[in-house]
Every structure is written in C-alpha cells, then in structure tokens.
Amino acid sequence: MCRMLAYNGDDKEHLRRLTNCLVKASLNDPLANETHGDGWGIVAITSNNLIHYRSHLPIFKDENLEKILNLLDGEMKVIIHARQASDKKLVSPYYSHP
Template sequence: MCRMFAYKGNSQEELNNLYNALKESARNDTIGSKFGYANHPDGFGYVIYNGQNIYYYRSENPIYEENVKLPEVTGDMYAIFLARKASGKKHMGVMYSHPFMDDYSNNLIYLAHNGSVSEDELKKELNYRYDASDSELALKYISKYGINSDTINNLMKNYTTSSLNLLMLSISKTDKKRSLYYLNYYINKDKHEYSDMYKVHLTHGDAVISSTLRLHGINTDEKVPFGKLMEL
C-alpha cells in the first residue's frame, strides 16, 4: 500500500510542503500502522510537468532516506508523487517504483496507484505475457481502453482486489495539453480511515492527497468523491 499526492498549481513552496508531508507519512504512518502499514520503504518517485519540461524520477530507496532536492520548477505545474509499500516481494526495485509511464492515443500517461488489482485477470484480458506489477497492468489496461468512466468502472468492478486509488497525468504529444485525474475506490470499508483520499485547496493551487498527509501540516476535511473518476 502507498501514500501519494497530486498537485496542480504554480508554487514551489506548496509543492515542497506536500513533498515533506509525504516523506513524514512514509516514515511513520500512524494511520496505516493500524492496518499493518507502519511505513512505506519500498521506493518512491515523481513526475512534474510545466509545459516545457518533464521531470521524471524513480528510486528503489525509501523517500525518507534519500536526500533528493526537488527541481526548481517555474510556471504552472502538474505533479504526481508516490511513496511505495509493496504488497509482496515479487516486484521490488526501481523498475517497479511509481509513477509508471505509457503511451495511449498520442498522449503520455503517468500513473500512481495505491491498492491491488488482479495481475492474472488483467494479463488474460490484455494477452500480456511479460513480467509486470499489478499497477503496471492497470496502466496498460487504461492505455488500451482510454481514460473514461467505462474503463475505470470496469477496473473497479472486475479487477480490483483491495483498492483502486489512482492519480494520473496525461500529456498530449501534439498540443502539450495536460490533465490530472484522480480516483478514490476501495473494497474494505473498515479501512476507510487509511484509504480515503482528500482534496486540498491551497493559495496557489489544489492537491489530492492520501489521508496520512493530513497529519503532517496539510489541512483539509474535504473527502474525494468515492468511486468516481475526477479531474483536478
């Protein structure tokens, strides 16, 4: 299971504050510890796009142990960050750190995912024979069928085994148009305190965050709508 956030705005300070909150959430997850997720040590990554540059970084190291200084980004930025807690030891290392990237319909798409979907069922659906994590397969499914309500509803109903908390950045190759999407969906309602995502209205932008970031200076009580694909 993972902690993550998306940000759309123009403030380096706000991005840094979200990043620091994610670090502390990954280091000591007091909400997740109730369900066996005391920390999130299995890699982290981010993508930031401001219309001119794509800053894309993935690491196998814990976010709270690697001293990474974020790039100085100017202008309007669209960003996704994730700190990973692997659900098993099968897919470990930097190759499985989020966010993942793929192409679809003349767009680049980056995806971060908290939760689990069925690898076996998605491999059958996609006729995919290579090694891939469940989150990678979810992205390939979305790349094949598009970012739309039907695709997301099918992923939720037919393939999700725990939760489908998604953050997605889509960038057009032709006109550089960018969109940030988010989804909050989970099966076990007893874990709602951990699984719920929240929207944050900041001075220079907006964000969508995992619940634990609220304990580290990111103040909000606005829950993301459940089971509905939204755009930030």
C-alpha cells in the same frame, strides 16, 4: 497501501510543504502505523520540463527528491508516489514501481 500526492498549481513552497507531509507519512504513517519505504516516484510537467524519476530507495532516504523539486517552477502538474510493496521480492533497482 501506497501513499500519493497530486498537485496542480504554481506555488513551489506549498508543493514543498505537501511533499514534506508525504515524506513524513511515508516514514511513519499515522493512519496505518507502518513505513512506505519500498521506493518512490515522481512525474512532473511544467511549461519547460517533463520530469519522470523513480527509485527503489525510500522517499525519506533519497537525496534526489530535493534536487528534483528545485527543477520545478511556474505552473506545475505533479504526482508523487511512495510505495509500500505487498511483495517485497519485487523491490529492486531494476524494477521499482511506480
């Protein structure tokens, strides 16, 4: 089962702390004792930006996460999804749900 984070607010540091929790849970999920390393994605809306990014890399290995978070400011609506694919054959750079 995948892990998700939804955030609505304007506190960038709070979003970073929540995202860090998602990254840690994706690396070693304490509820399921498994890794959510089959890709990740983010959709974020701010007053100045619309960001959509997805990757087949695990969220805990993708250096673009920090770059994307740096682009966010002001009022934000953010959804981040860390994937655990039920069918590992579907994980690829060409199709990476979400």
